[in-house]
Amino acid sequence: MSGEPLLSVDNLSIEFSTERGVVRAVDNVSFDVRAGETLGIVGESGCGKTVTGLSLLRLIPSPPGRIVSGSIRLRGKDLVALPERDMRAIRGRDISMIFQEPMTALNPVFTVGNQMAEVLRRHKGLSRRQALAGAIDMLHRVGLPDPARRVKEYPHQLSGGMRQRVMIGMALSCGPQILVADEPTTALDVTTQAQVMEQIVALQKEFDMAVILITHDLGVVAESCQRALVMYCGRVVEDAPVKSLFATPHHPYTSGLLRSVARIRPDRVASLPVIPGMVPDLANLPDGCRFRERCDNAVARCAGETPVLDAAPVGEGVVACFNPDNAASGEPLS
């Protein structure tokens, strides 16, 4: 954990105007990504993790979405202020993205080779033939069998896993520094999931790039990430190295998430533990800590004040909680 961060997100807030008023989907999110690191962003549906990922490439549908404040710095250059034209040059070349649904992420009317070549031609100015050769080489590296034949095929002729490999190959073909992977394995079956994740990790080493893995699957995070952000209702509630996050979660929400993972246990449990209550409505958020109503640790201060990251001292990470689980010794809480 040394050196300048490759990507630095600072106090990023994103709002969507909806029929029910302005909804702040991402609220003052800050995090750093270092070169070669794998950062997991976890949280349940609607917590803002995908919007955060899309914002890194400025792909938020606008309208209705809008980055209202904060900065996203790639090697010091603020992407939020960049004109669309310069942003296009960054997409696919410096920062790439792969999507959840490999079935629809490829254009059904073009061959695999045609679509892969487009990236290379656009960013590297290769000729059609060179780009196709590059595409075949890339498909070979992502472990797609018989790539010379596959480039001539249409997406519907490939299986889900193959398509996701094509997407990965397309995303990596210009050697990006950062890969944003939004639920890359969710739509795949379990055996394929493992293969695809292994491939991403292997390629990450080969290309020496940072990966931002957006997922709700804590198992994937535990296996593949060095560090993870836990998001809840548009805010980062905990940011810690994966080992300590899983061993000693500090935010009550993180603890709750870990407890509710289905796994083989030595003791039989009558029912899987769940976090009580409901996620608050983003258009109508409570004051103070957004998790407070579902939280066993809630104290008086949680209602009035919004906890920020490092609200209380904890082990290796930072946590946005006034009364965290497994609190570091000392510093009694009010």
Place this chain on the structure above:
Amino acid sequence: MSSASPVADVATAPTEGRRSLWSKALYKFTRDRLGMGALAVVLLYGVIAAGAAAGLWGQDWAALSDATWAAASADHWFGTNRIGQDIFARALYSTRTAFEVGFVVAIASTIVGALLGAAAGFFSGSWIDEIVLWLMGVLDSIPFYLFVAAIAYAMKGSPFGMHVAMVATFWTITGRLVRGEVIKLKGQEFVEAARAIGVPRLVIIGRHILPNTFHILLVQATIVFVAAIKSEVILSFLGLGVKDSVSWGLMIAEAANEVQNGHFNNFIWASVFLFGLVMAFNLFSDALQDALDPRQVA
């Protein structure tokens, strides 16, 4: 004008892509006997039109002869009209007129509908969409024949007044269909993926989205083709359409006076030619629609 078969264009359509959809559709179409029969009839008309355009037959449609109101004979297969013109030649040459109107209007209104519909769909909710929708609403609300009459007067002397009027009204249906399809397509991840690799928006519309609407455009073009031919007949009958040439509509307009005197040749043959083409083209269009329906093909 004389490229007889719209289907030939399809096989080598610029998509080239979705080979599976097109080849499956082709397979399905070739097994549709009614559709294939209709296509054969349409092709026959196409050959007639091409021959007339190339000067092979029907060239003496305007030639007068002494035999007025002659009955069908070896010289005049369908007889002659009031001023001794050969009805067979006139019917053949009218096929050319019909195809010319059909092709010009179908191609132009499909292009206009595709471009404006795609722009409105991609930028749905923005001012571009507002303007296109407003334009469609205004054009759709004007009664068709009134509109054509207005344009025909405005473009007095130009042989294309009728074409302009038809394109101006027919594109709106294609435009609405394309707009809806584009709104559906733009939410799909491949569009987002294209943006994520840095493709500019206009290129996304042209290269990634529009090729996915080709099946709609093709079917819509055939429907407009038939509609244009029918409208041409009606407009010509009303005196708003073809001038300095001959068409089935003009023949029927002539016949309006003749039938009272017991001369039916003009009326019967123009109607038979028109009915045959419209019927065959409609059946062909239906078969094409069935073959290209993605829900059934995919």
